[in-house]
Amino acid sequence: MQTDGPLHHDADLARVLDGWPPPVLDPAGPYSEPITVLAWALLIGGTLVLALVLVALGVALFGSGRTKARLGGEKAIWIFGVACPVVVLTGLLVWGLTLTSHLSAGLPTGKEMRVRVIGEMWWWRVHYLDAVGRETVRDANELHIPTGIPVLLELQSADVIHSFWVPRLGGKMDMVPGRTNRxxxxxxxPGIYKGQCAEYCGGPHALMGFIVIAHDPADFARWRASRRPAPIAGDLVARGARLFDTVGCAACHTVRGTPADGMAGPDLTHVGSRGTIGAGILPNNAGTLAGWIADSQAIKPGNRMPPYRQLSADDLRALTAYMASRR
Structure with missing residues (x-):
């Protein structure tokens, strides 16, 4: 099920996550609609060809001798075996290329919003860029975009081949190490749109999802303006901040505005405001955050975050409060 509208709270995200995997024939933008039209044309055309073959098979098995002779004659072979495939496939090729010609992305023109997405085992780095390609905001595992504006994604991989796919918003594109695909x-x-890695990349590949949150332009401007490091407030949150540094979290994660500058895992500067955790597989709330910190391997086996079963309940509560405060 897809939630449309500027919604971003637990109930809406739960409905979206319950509908996993994403729908593939329900376009919500100009770069997905031609793909859906082409998919339906191929499905209907394939069904008609199958029906024709079944009719021919029925004639061959149960038809009269004269009908069989005509069906297997030289004229029928030239018409149905040569002329029809050439005409149909050539027409389909020309029509398909014409239909999808505007989907190819070249170099930036300055009219698009630019975002660099880097696939890693088994999550996504998201870097928002300005018009000249300078990084302005970092995030992970979810993408925020304004409605009605083309978004140029610069797709890269940090390890193996991944594939970025949001079926309702566009086609899929491989992320190849050493290359930048667009x-x-x-x-x-506005709405919340589900995405998925569409190329097997080992381990928990099936759990390498993400969400795209589309805002109307005014809401998007407010969201982008809010991307400043949050201050630390409250004793429990302060205790969690100290634990973040002492138990090893800062070695893998960055929290801008603090000494934590690890690069192995997702940037957690604004993790409390994200809709999901674990690369799009769980709604983000206190319970799921605590479960992920304590034993992410039980939730997403094979991911690269070690379990922290040694934390006491009080320590886990403090760390969870600190993460939730990062908005």
Whole structure:
């Protein structure tokens, strides 16, 4: 099920996550609609070809001798075996290329919003760029975009081949180590759109998801302006901040505005404001955060975060409070 509208709280995200995997024939933007039209044309055409073959098979098995002779004659072979495939496939090729010609993304033109997405085992780095390609905001595992504006994604991989795919917003594109591939997506209306890695990349590949949150332009401007490191407030949160440094979290994660500058894991500067955790597989709330910190391997086996079963209940509560405060 897809939630449309500027919604971003637990109930809405739960409905979205319950509908995993993403729907693939329900376009919500100009870069996904041609793909859906082409998919339906291929499905209907394939069904008609199958029906024709079944009819021919029925004639061959149960038809009269004269009908069989005509079906297997030279004229029928030239018409149905040569002429029809050439005409149909050539027409389909030309029509398909024409239909999808505008989906290819070249170099930035300055009219698009630019985002660099880097696939890693088994999550996503998200870097928002300005018009000249300078990084302005870092995030992970979710992408925020304004409606009605093309978004140029610069897709890269830090390890193996991944594939970025948001079915309702555009086609899929491989993320190849050492290359930058480009993909255009666009949402016509606010909503939460599901995405998935579409290339097997080992381990918990099936749990390498993400969400795209489309805002109307005014809401998106407010979201982007809010991307400043949050201050630490409250004794429990302060205790969690100290634990973050002492138990080893800071070795893998960055929290801007603090000494934590690890690069192995997702940037956690604004983790409390994200809709999901674990690369799109769970809604983000106190319970799921605590479970992920304590034993992420039980939730997503094979991911690269070690379990922290040694934490006491009080320590876990403090760390969870600190993460939730990072908005």
């Amino acid at each position: 993909l255009l997506i666009q949402a016509d209306r």
